[in-house]
Amino acid sequence: MKKWCSLALVLCLTLCLFAGCTGNMKEETGKVYYLNFKPEADSDWQALAQKYTEETGVEVKVVTAASGDYEQTLAVEIEKKNPPTMFQVNGPVGLTAWKSYALNITDSDIHKELISEDFALKDGDIVYGVAFVYEAYGLITNKKLLKQAGYDIEDITDFASLKAAAEDIHARSAELGFDAFTSSGLDGSSSWRFSGHLTNLPLYYEFTQNNVTAQPATIAGTYLDNYKAVWDMYIQNSATDPKTLTSKTGDDAVAEFQQGKAVFYQNGTWEYANATAIGKENIGYLPIYFGVNDEEQGLCAGTENYWVVNSQVSEADQKATLDFMKWLATSETGTMAMASGNMGFTCPFKSAKKPDNGLYDIVDQYLEDGKVSVKWMFPYTPNTDAWRAEVVSALSAYSAGTGGWELVKNAIVDGWSKQYQASHT
Template sequence: MKIKIALAAGVTVAMVIGLAACGGSKSEESSAGKVYYLNSKPEVVDQFKKLTEAFTKDTGIKVDVITATMADYETTLTSELAKNNAPTTWTMGPSDLAKYKKYLKPLQNTAGYKNLSDAGKASAVQDSDNVYAIPYVQEWYGIIYNKKLIKEYCAKDYAVIKSAQDINSWNVLKAVSENMMDHKDDLGIKGVFTTPSVENSDYYRFTAHMIRPAEFFEYKDNDTTFMPKITWKYLDKYKNLFDLQMKYSPGDAKRDATSMSYEDVTAQFSLGDVPFYPNGVWAYSQIKGNDVADGDLGMLPYYMGIPGEGDYGPGVIMDNQWVVNKKSSPADQKATLKFINWVQTNRAAKRIVSKEMGFAMPATTYGDDAQPDNPLVNQALEYQKKGKKYIRSFELPSLAWQKDFGGALLEYAQGTNDWENVRKVITDEWESTWQANEKASPGSLPAQKKFSE
């Protein structure tokens, strides 16, 4: 069977959606302002087109959208900002504040910020004085698993657990993985974990997501929300999980660490070849319609052996945030703020965002009737119902830091360098990058507050 994979991270896209105001003259368009958005989510290009068409029809304001993927996003944004007709808004993560602060309009007094949930406000990009970006999607990540394969395994007399609910710690995850690999032929699987690829389209899973628990718990130990220097106290725990994936993935993990793409890895899970896939709720759009039924999708936290991790569910991330370009005309800034507020409050917009894009918007305006039909989101939310806390995703220094981290992981995976090199790269570059950020834009470092759960 050929897997049906939607456009995913790492695929280069350059698509412009132009939507002129219906029946409006150029002077009318100019006075009303316009919105020009650089989008980082190619998997929802069609849905964004529908969203912006609805906004234009409702308000008469013109919207242009250009889309680029993570791999090309910084290059595209730099190029677009150098133009006279620069984006009025784009997607910015917390680590990019120093780089783009000179363009950013403070947003703490806008309706878009006031509409956010408490969690959304806590995750909004800010320095000690101002809020500069508004999260528009709340996502969760962890270890996606195939309930059907785990249930079939639990029915075997050699199984070390009775149900998926028994996988509640690193020790149990490790024992189950070893046991399933020993009996993979009987179980009809090719491996236990998807291949831990650090190819360009896929390394983010390890350098932007799986590393977050190690950061979170070190901050927790130090009662802070930011450290310009970090020891990576729990990096060996991260190594536990990375090594487990290397050892129990299909094929030759050493070879496949760089040759397999995001689509290839997703296919391993979507076709039922492995029971575990470390990724986030966004992967549902690529998984659905293949061999794993919606009802068979589950999600585990990133168990890796960090003390206290059993009190937490999957990680929560709000790295996709909207900014407003203060160098745009006042009319364009007003139009852009109107667009953000409209997406948060308009009934049709909420339906498109939640039901068609599959996003969970971190806004108080999104009630129970405006939540995504995404079984992975529902699985992640189950942990909250059980009283579990979420691992918050604090800022990372830069995309360059992630790329160098991925390069060090690849060298380790292929045996050309050791684990201490991984530690050195991410420790030294963490400190030097934050120093460079502060030097380039004084006062741009993340707010350093007491740790709050």
């Protein structure tokens, strides 16, 4: 009796170990698992997934990766027994990395919903991804403060006038009670604005000049002097000591802008909700004038968010995922949700709703005025995180005066070829 008891106990213990492994056996209907990239929109995605399940009975699971951890999370999740059926890549470079998992969606409905082929992520003629959000960044401007300093936003039409206004405001900051630029923080929560978004401008002008359409192995850094001029303007005309930039966060910059301590804040359409703290009517939006082709330059517009369907899941799941995407892009509930709340996306789909976002209105205005949007080139960056980390280190040293501009130049130009080599061998 005792023997059997102890045997049973041991078996119990052993079984407990495997309790976590019991899998889901039914596989017929197909289900959706979306690995979301944007943490700020997580709760909205969860609600939307639930609505879809209520409407159609198809199970939708949305998991959100922590900020900056998408690649890691995806690499782990995709190995699991029930991997994401729908995930995101940031563009051509991201597609190269995840090609073995990307389904050919050339003939899908979602591809046909795109307003322009520019938003399809292709390799050759085959479409592997569709952009689902279209964003733009520039200098979010507090028009009220600008007025107090004696300028109209219309006065600022190029780099020279922007710089003149900024220097004037900075010189009188004690008397005015505010400064020109918010802190250009180089802490991880803020540095991407400069290592990613600001570096896009020299890349854009160089790439358009050379007709670059695929990831180049090397870059020349032709426009880095302009980059330096803009960076100098940012850090010299701000209340923040350039030496302390490494400890300044993204939240610091937002707070300075919201509290009316600075006029210009470099960020994008996704910051609209934060920017409204200064009053919707006071929000202006200027291109990051770069001193190359200021007359025609608009905001920096593009996307680094493409949906990809996992080619390694069952056909039923692939179909369910494509149906879900179509529903997001075309149904009343789907389009409404995508354009509101924390999503508030401007989607490049034919039946997409317009989000309540004043910054997008200004983006459209620039286009109507015949300005040319600066395309997003940073998705071409090889080993993005590693490349950016070096640029940030270099910018930090340069700004604090512990290193010369050469460091920044090397980090951008030599760093590019170094990371290209690393990711291609």
